[in-house]
Amino acid sequence: MKLVVQIPCLDEEATLGEVLAGIPTAIPGIDEIEVVVIDDGSSDGTSRIAHEHGAHVIRHVRTMGLAQSFRDGIDHALSRGADIVVNTDGDNQYPQHRIGDLVAPIVAGEAEIVIGDRQTHTIAHFSPFKKTMQRFGSWVVNRAAGTRLPDAASGFRAYSRYSLYRLNIVTRFSYTMETIIQAGDKRLAIASVPIITNPKTRESRLFRNVGEHMLKSAQAILRSSIMFRPWMLFAWLASLFGILGAIPFVRFVILRALGNDGNHIQSLIFGTIMLVGAGLSLALGILSDLMKTNRILHEQALERMKEQQYGPAMSPLQRFEPDAAEDA
Numbered sequence: 001m002k003l004v005v006q007i008p009c010l011d012e013e014a015t016l017g018e019v020l021a022g023i024p025t026a027i028p029g030i031d032e033i034e035v036v037v038i039d040d041g042s043s044d045g046t047s048r049i050a051h052e053h054g055a056h057v058i059r060h061v062r063t064m065g066l067a068q069s070f071r072d073g074i075d076h077a078l079s080r081g082a083d084i085v086v087n088t089d090g091d092n093q094y095p096q097h098r099i100g101d102l103v104a105p106i107v108a109g110e111a112e113i114v115i116g117d118r119q120t121h122t123i124a125h126f127s128p129f130k131k132t133m134q135r136f137g138s139w140v141v142n143r144a145a146g147t148r149l150p151d152a153a154s155g156f157r158a159y160s161r162y163s164l165y166r167l168n169i170v171t172r173f174s175y176t177m178e179t180i181i182q183a184g185d186k187r188l189a190i191a192s193v194p195i196i197t198n199p200k201t202r203e204s205r206l207f208r209n210v211g212e213h214m215l216k217s218a219q220a221i222l223r224s225s226i227m228f229r230p231w232m233l234f235a236w237l238a239s240l241f242g243i244l245g246a247i248p249f250v251r252f253v254i255l256r257a258l259g260n261d262g263n264h265i266q267s268l269i270f271g272t273i274m275l276v277g278a279g280l281s282l283a284l285g286i287l288s289d290l291m292k293t294n295r296i297l298h299e300q301a302l303e304r305m306k307e308q309q310y311g312p313a314m315s316p317l318q319r320f321e322p323d324a325a326e327d328a
Helices: 013-022 046-052 066-079 096-107 128-145 161-166 175-185 210-228 230-257 265-310
Strands: 002-009 032-040 056-060 084-087 113-117 157-160 190-194
Touching: 002 013, 002 066, 002 096, 013 032, 013 046, 013 096, 032 046, 032 066, 046 056, 056 066, 066 084, 066 161, 066 175, 066 265, 084 096, 084 161, 096 113, 096 157, 096 190, 113 175, 128 175, 128 210, 157 161, 161 265, 175 190, 175 210, 210 230, 210 265, 230 265
Parallel strands: 002 032, 002 084, 032 056, 113 190
Antiparallel strands: 084 157, 113 157
């Protein structure tokens, strides 16, 4: 079984050497370990450090973003015959010696994706507000994906070959939220492993402040929800608009029955607008569901193309039992 550890980097010269030195050279159940660094247009010696430590380097001539770096690393890993791909960061946030624990559930056939739980409530440099937002963000993702993950934003992850065939990244911001919602929609088994992060080395380069992070994360969650679970969103909107639209009409009927013939035209106009909104939400839900069906067919074709390009893959959870005729 082959493991590829991929490290998306942007100007990580100061910490990359420590990250690479901390990656295990032997893991139970793993026959071969390969390391690839995706240099996302760094202006420092990131690529040089990677070469010095024997890592394969994929270099972008300009910054393409984390999601594109993740996709390029996955394509390289699959082309190299990876059975498991681990994603970690070049800023040494994650404990590289725990990679063995991260891949263990996949090796044992217990999960297809494993996420390192940073236990954000214990991270000293996280403010109380950020800790609260991290918990709330994970709750929102879990609601959208139908999962129960304590740390949905963690980038310290292990993916089986089978799961990577089924996941398709379309966002440009960060793949973390989108992959969980996709995995939940596709019923991929996800496990969580508690970890302790290393001390902070720099500020995040994905966003300038917590507000920007929340906005971009909300956009990614909303987009993924519309793509993979459109009925959940549009049915909720249709119900909300329907209730708001029905209230003025019910009120009008009750008042008329009680003999109140006052002017209720404004409330009836409001109710009509809300009912129109409910109808539009219902129509959008139907159209989105039809588009989802079409997307599923395209993804199935893409999965077959990946099998032809990279070779077949079986889920770690699948086990073939011998036929009774063969046993006889």
